[in-house]
Amino acid sequence: MSKQLTKAEEQIMHILWQLELCTVKEIIAELPTPKPAYNTVSTIVRILEDKKFVDHEPFGKGYKYFPLVKKEAYSNQSLHKLMDGYFGGSFKSMVSFFVEKNDVSLEEMEDVLNEINKKK
Numbered sequence: 001m002s003k004q005l006t007k008a009e010e011q012i013m014h015i016l017w018q019l020e021l022c023t024v025k026e027i028i029a030e031l032p033t034p035k036p037a038y039n040t041v042s043t044i045v046r047i048l049e050d051k052k053f054v055d056h057e058p059f060g061k062g063y064k065y066f067p068l069v070k071k072e073a074y075s076n077q078s079l080h081k082l083m084d085g086y087f088g089g090s091f092k093s094m095v096s097f098f099v100e101k102n103d104v105s106l107e108e109m110e111d112v113l114n115e116i117n118k119k120k
Contacts, residue, residue: 003051017071021064
């Protein structure tokens with residue numbers, strides 16, 4: 001999975017990750033107002049199928065869609081792309097940037113380190 005998604009495709013994927021199995025109408029119901037046209041969302045879902053991010057199963061006269069790619073796998077790939085593209089592949093540089101630019105407190109950093117240590 002090295003394909004990058006457009007902003008619209010990512011928005012649809014987040015809904016699919018949340019709902020896990022849904023129709024195009026159910027996806028539209030989760031989107032903010034103004035709601036896009038049914039055909040627009042349907043086209044994006046078909047593109048996601050072509051990219052192997054989504055598949056479908058029969059449901060009445062239509063289909064229910066479900067994600068093939070896990071959110072964590074896509075998030076990890078996106079983070080690595082960000083790190084490689086903007087921080088020369090350096091995790092340390094990326095974290096330093098976010099700490100400096102987002103005014104992260106010592107307490108927040110300790111919380112992050114504690115979470116990392118729990119996972120080891």
